[in-house]
Amino acid sequence: MKTDIIVVGAGPAGVVAARSAADLGARTTLITRDEFGGMAANDGPVPVRTLAHAARLMREARQLGEYGIVVGQPVLEYPRLLARVAKVANDVRTHSLRREYLESLGVTIYERAGTAHFVDPHTIEATGGLRLQADKIILCGGGTSRGLPVPGFELTATHSDAWGLTSVPPSMLVVGGGATGVQVASIFNAFGSQVQLFQAGQRILPTEDEDVSAAVAAAFRESGMVVREGFGRIESFEKTRSGVRMNFSKDGKRDGVEAEIAVAAVGWIADTEGLNLATAGVEVNARGFVCVDSYLRTSARHIFAAGDITGRLMLVPQATQDGLVAATNAVLGTITTLGEQVSPIGSFTEPEYAQVGLTEVKAREKHEVVIAVMRFDETARTIIDGRTNGFCKLIANRKSGAILGCHVVGERAVEIVQVVAIAIAAGMQVDQLARVPLSFPTYAGILVRAAYRAAEQIHPNVSRQAHRE
Numbered sequence: 001m002k003t004d005i006i007v008v009g010a011g012p013a014g015v016v017a018a019r020s021a022a023d024l025g026a027r028t029t030l031i032t033r034d035e036f037g038g039m040a041a042n043d044g045p046v047p048v049r050t051l052a053h054a055a056r057l058m059r060e061a062r063q064l065g066e067y068g069i070v071v072g073q074p075v076l077e078y079p080r081l082l083a084r085v086a087k088v089a090n091d092v093r094t095h096s097l098r099r100e101y102l103e104s105l106g107v108t109i110y111e112r113a114g115t116a117h118f119v120d121p122h123t124i125e126a127t128g129g130l131r132l133q134a135d136k137i138i139l140c141g142g143g144t145s146r147g148l149p150v151p152g153f154e155l156t157a158t159h160s161d162a163w164g165l166t167s168v169p170p171s172m173l174v175v176g177g178g179a180t181g182v183q184v185a186s187i188f189n190a191f192g193s194q195v196q197l198f199q200a201g202q203r204i205l206p207t208e209d210e211d212v213s214a215a216v217a218a219a220f221r222e223s224g225m226v227v228r229e230g231f232g233r234i235e236s237f238e239k240t241r242s243g244v245r246m247n248f249s250k251d252g253k254r255d256g257v258e259a260e261i262a263v264a265a266v267g268w269i270a271d272t273e274g275l276n277l278a279t280a281g282v283e284v285n286a287r288g289f290v291c292v293d294s295y296l297r298t299s300a301r302h303i304f305a306a307g308d309i310t311g312r313l314m315l316v317p318q319a320t321q322d323g324l325v326a327a328t329n330a331v332l333g334t335i336t337t338l339g340e341q342v343s344p345i346g347s348f349t350e351p352e353y354a355q356v357g358l359t360e361v362k363a364r365e366k367h368e369v370v371i372a373v374m375r376f377d378e379t380a381r382t383i384i385d386g387r388t389n390g391f392c393k394l395i396a397n398r399k400s401g402a403i404l405g406c407h408v409v410g411e412r413a414v415e416i417v418q419v420v421a422i423a424i425a426a427g428m429q430v431d432q433l434a435r436v437p438l439s440f441p442t443y444a445g446i447l448v449r450a451a452y453r454a455a456e457q458i459h460p461n462v463s464r465q466a467h468r469e
């Protein structure tokens with residue numbers, strides 16, 4: 001079948017690319033190996049966030065007694081939770097991704113079509129038998145979890161295996177303390193697994209502000225999780241009677257740890273294996289991600305790429321922005337680029353953590369800075385809700401007052417930094433943020449206090465504002 005544009009992969013990047021291409025008048029075909037919605041809707045943030053919400057509900061149920069509400073201890077029925085996860089994923093696919101709208105624009109959708117691969121630079125064939133040709137192609141195949149070349153690695157699980165469990169495992173080893181690893185560890189810790197989190201580097205969440213890594217690790221330990229940073233080098237995994245053993249060594253000393261299940265979260269790579277990119281002349285970089293220019297055009301000029309497959313910031317909002325840019329350029333010619341992006345990042349662990357902009361260390365490398373920290377035990381809303389663990393760190397340029405970064409650990413951290421992302425995008429200075437009368441008592445309100453503290457350091461004689469908290 002001949003079409004103007006083929007989009008490969010129906011995750012957030014592919015869905016937006018197909019919608020944008022069709023909106024701009026292109027005859028568009030969207031082909032995907034699995035279900036519509038991609039990893040995001042079916043295997044990543046949507047289902048994992050649903051598990052995280054269940055963990056939050058259990059935590060809140062345990063807090064009821066503090067507010068005089070008497071109920072029994074919460075008990076998790078894992079199969080019922082998985083049924084809820086499936087329903088949520090289905091609802092997101094149906095309502096949030098607006099599949100009907102795509103179809104109303106004339107996009108032809110081939111779902112569960114098998115893995116697509118290039119037969120020649122303009123022709124794609126899927127393992128399900130479909131053959132398509134197009135003038136332009138947009139690759140939105142996303143990523144997949146990375147393996148390690150150690151004996152027995154096949155005995156480890158990934159976050160996706162959570163969907164196949166019939167009950168919560170009594171013990172779990174999580175290898176990798178990045179965003180996915182800490183999320184899995186935090187959720188199953190809340191569900192009652194005895195979790196051990198092993199991180200090869202010196203701190204978990206290595207791309208977060210150092211204070212955030214330290215606070216999350218401390219909170220994890222306090223909740224009963226074992227956290228081992230700088231544990232050494234993995235030598236092998238082997239089967240035990242009740243699960244898996246990881247053998248590792250450090251400074252010549254061998255050691256081992258066992259659990260019923262070992263989850264490896266040691267990185268994310270591009271899902272390009274089946275695509276046969278060489279046939280189309282599409283180059284990949286040393287890490288295996290598809291190389292693109294600022295128009296998201298690959299080394300083959302009629303082929304574009306968007307989302308995780310390009311290996312930049314691997315998040316849903318970036319994937320959707322990519323999809324729009326790639327489709328616009330594919331249909332109209334290279335007229336638009338991504339430009340500067342403010343990219344808030346966070347995770348729904350217990351405690352939540354989030355960041356936007358520069359970490360303190362990065363900010364100090366380039367700027368003279370002021371740092372303002374507000375602890376969660378100093379604001380009304382967190383005290384009201386009994387959620388006093390955490391802090392908000394605001395980083396600003398001492399000369400201009402410009403907001404450079406914000407890091408939050410604690411309840412609603414992810415929501416709080418969204419406000420700062422808008423402030424940064426709008427070019428606000430800390431004294432301007434300090435004068436926005438945000439509602440009382442709210443979690444976001446902590447930002448006004450932090451901004452005020454930062455502004456005081458920049459202008460020590462600034463007339464004192466009246467603050468409600």
Ligand SMILES: Cc1cc2nc3c(=O)[nH]c(=O)nc-3n(C[C@H](O)[C@H](O)[C@H](O)COP(=O)(O)OP(=O)(O)OC[C@H]3O[C@@H](n4cnc5c(N)ncnc54)[C@H](O)[C@@H]3O)c2cc1C
Pocket residue numbers: 008009010011012013014031032033034035037038039040041043044045048114115116117140141142143159180271274275306307308309313314315316317319346347
């Ligand atoms: C556990 C976890 C939690 C996450 N949490 C968050 C979060 O909280 N917030 C956030 O913003 N991001 C989160 N992410 C990242 C987010 O899911 C990705 O950035 C996003 O899904 C990328 O979108 P995409 O469209 O590029 O690819 P995907 O969503 O991966 O979709 C790609 C689709 O293409 C299909 N495909 C691949 N190759 C082929 C082929 N050759 N032929 C046909 N089809 C193919 C795949 O089957 C898949 O369906 C999380 C990821 C994980 C793993």
